[in-house]
Amino acid sequence: MLNNAGIMLPDDAASPLDEATTTAQMTTNLLGTIRTTSAFIEHLKRQPDATILYNTSALAFTPLAPFAVYSATKAALHSYALSQRFLLRDTGVKVQEIVPPWVATGLGGVDGEGQAMPLEDFIAQAVEALATDSEEIVVEQARTYRDNAGPGEHAYVTESNTSMAALLQE
Template sequence: MKMTGNTIFITGGTSGIGRALAEAFHKLGNKVIIAGRRKALLDEVSAANPGIDGIELNIADAADIERVATKLISEYPKLNVLINNAGIMPFDDPAGKIDDSVLQKIIETNLLGPIRLTSALVDHLKAQPDATIIHNTSVLAFVPLAGNAVYSSTKAALHSYSLSQRFALRDTNVKVQEIAPPWVDTDLVKKSGDPRAMPLDVFIEKTMAGLATEAPEVFVEEITALRDNPGLKEHQLVHDFNAALVADPIPV
């Protein structure tokens, strides 16, 4: 994607990867609008980065998505980049009963939210001279974490959706890129300084470099072995990946 001269809307922009991306694009001179559920956090980011605007959005609410999409098109007619970043990652146990309200919230936030928001904005984006849709998935889309089975499933589904959407938009001015982060040291799970987690600043630097290319999928080289299609060895790969984390669990 082109890295300057954009009007960019980022969901989940008040913390973690979303905020860091917002600040990185803002520093390059782009107009950045962030979304989040809490006005106080939106105001905090805007105060720290004059020029970044905030819009309250409940990404799990279809009606609220339509409201915000209408507002964006009206107030930011040059909007040409959508970054679907908002997500939640509660732990679950697929060997036991999963609370249905938690299940639905994860799916609404991580999968239906990005699809609904993209659907609401895609015609506007197609009318722009140069537009980009970025979906933030995860390495867990390719190698699921058993203790976050629903989260991993939503990211796998969003990856699949990205592939289809990229093909469907092939003859338009809209490009589709996917970010597939590794374990990054943010509050998505617990910011702990664990050496297995990539520092946020390192991840953002590498990801911004990747987004500046025409690569359909942007991932750091540290996850190449996990991202590489394991083929018929997939079951053993997933077993070994999860067994290692059982032996040395993620801090919660």
């Protein structure tokens, strides 16, 4: 079962948020994914071998400030996948998570030409990793964001957002 839902709209967490935009992202990115999995979970548990595959984002680990709500929904989905993986550990259901970097898809209204990972490259690397038993599918270009600075996280997020702000304004 593949859960791949995402609305990525800009917001400003330093100002009042638009309720409709915030709700749409929360409903699609988080609640829609959880509800879909919930609808099929008993069926999946009756299978001898099943996989639930979540598509989160490197922004779950290193949030991008102009997309704070999107980043938060993907972080929440990562947390949910961790819990579900633990709870399903004694069943035939495997829970995997794809953690894409910035991929040139136009999500968020920016194609990222030159900075974003080409879609074809991402697909090839993700498919190769999916053939393994890895719980997280993290292509090399997303590894830095996934393995962010731990206790130095705030400084790392600030540095990442500063460099991305320059790219987004180009």
